[in-house]
Amino acid sequence: MARPLRIEFEGAWYHVMNRGANRQNIFLNDYDYQYFLTLLYDCREMWGLETHGFCLMPNHYHLLAHTPHANLSRAIRHLNGVYTQHFNKSNRRDGSLFRGRYKSILVDQESYLLQVARYIHLNPVKAGLVVNPEDFPWSSYRFYVSDNIGPRALRRDVILDQFGKGWEALAKLKEFTEAGIDEKLERFYQRQRPGSILANQKFLDWIKQKGFLISGQEKASAINKEAPPNKAPSLNYILSVVSQAYEVSLTQVKKLQRGTSNEPRDTAIYLSRKLTGLPLSKIAHLFGCCRQSAISNAISRLGKQMNRDQGLRERVETIKKTMNANQRTEDVAVVQM
Numbered sequence: 001m002a003r004p005l006r007i008e009f010e011g012a013w014y015h016v017m018n019r020g021a022n023r024q025n026i027f028l029n030d031y032d033y034q035y036f037l038t039l040l041y042d043c044r045e046m047w048g049l050e051t052h053g054f055c056l057m058p059n060h061y062h063l064l065a066h067t068p069h070a071n072l073s074r075a076i077r078h079l080n081g082v083y084t085q086h087f088n089k090s091n092r093r094d095g096s097l098f099r100g101r102y103k104s105i106l107v108d109q110e111s112y113l114l115q116v117a118r119y120i121h122l123n124p125v126k127a128g129l130v131v132n133p134e135d136f137p138w139s140s141y142r143f144y145v146s147d148n149i150g151p152r153a154l155r156r157d158v159i160l161d162q163f164g165k166g167w168e169a170l171a172k173l174k175e176f177t178e179a180g181i182d183e184k185l186e187r188f189y190q191r192q193r194p195g196s197i198l199a200n201q202k203f204l205d206w207i208k209q210k211g212f213l214i215s216g217q218e219k220a221s222a223i224n225k226e227a228p229p230n231k232a233p234s235l236n237y238i239l240s241v242v243s244q245a246y247e248v249s250l251t252q253v254k255k256l257q258r259g260t261s262n263e264p265r266d267t268a269i270y271l272s273r274k275l276t277g278l279p280l281s282k283i284a285h286l287f288g289c290c291r292q293s294a295i296s297n298a299i300s301r302l303g304k305q306m307n308r309d310q311g312l313r314e315r316v317e318t319i320k321k322t323m324n325a326n327q328r329t330e331d332v333a334v335v336q337m
């Protein structure tokens with residue numbers, strides 16, 4: 001049987017889920033959960049993927065995702081791939097962690113967005129892990145019903161705005177969630193093979209008009225035409241801004257100093273990955289590295305240092321803001337995924 005084709009377009013909403021192979025646990029400790037949420041934030045920085053809800057169960061995960069760019073497959077491939085590498089390295093194993101392709105259901109925002117958010121947030125209750133959904137520590141729900149904004153990957157405003165403003169919105173969302181899952185939606189998810197679109201007829205007609213439901217290579221072409229390539233700052237532009245920020249030459253930024261920390265270089269490598277999503281091999285080539293692992297280690301090293309050093313974190317964030325403020329069309333390169 002042919003695999004169902006992904007429908008991707010700018011502004012699409014999805015319920016994304018994946019399960020461990022043979023139903024094995026994919027999260028074994030708190031660090032695993034935190035690392036996964038960190039990767040979600042990486043997907044937001046690199047590809048603009050917005051996480052509006054999540055529930056990380058021991059052996060599977062649910063995400064409510066929004067794609068300003070038509071790139072869900074690229075972002076989730078990074079999420080699953082890098083997390084699998086982390087899990088395998090931590091547990092001295094190899095091979096696949098997930099049972100296969102992730103499942104994504106295209107969601108009609110107007111008709112089903114709030115219902116899908118509720119379904120995701122009630123997953124731990126349905127599984128018998130907690131009585132109250134806010135008691136589950138690895139769900140976005142507890143951040144929705146409190147003044148704690150939660151992890152950096154989470155965006156709450158779109159859902160909350162549907163219920164009003166301030167504490168009134170939190171109370172109405174809580175009431176809506178505790179009312180339970182809609183029976184029609186429950187039947188949809190209980191099917192052996194739930195559909196890939198959750199929508200009313202108007203939305204389905206719009207999808208058909210856009211040509212997304214044709215098959216094979218023709219459909220892939222239609223999707224590519226519908227969504228222009230993502231734009232990101234070029235590597236040379238990133239090097240230039242980092243050079244100016246640290247008041248060092250471009251040669252110094254790219255220079256490898258064995259046994260000595262080179263903050264400008266690590267910052268440039270870190271931003272090159274986070275802001276462009278380019279393969280490690282291309283970044284390694286720019287910085288004169290033979291091994292991709294050297295680039296990966298530099299990114300990981302700076303990320304850990306930023307968690308410990310507020311001053312470093314502020315310097316990196318200032319450079320990113322400078323790029324956003326000063327970037328012009330001639331400084332932008334099309335990134336080929």
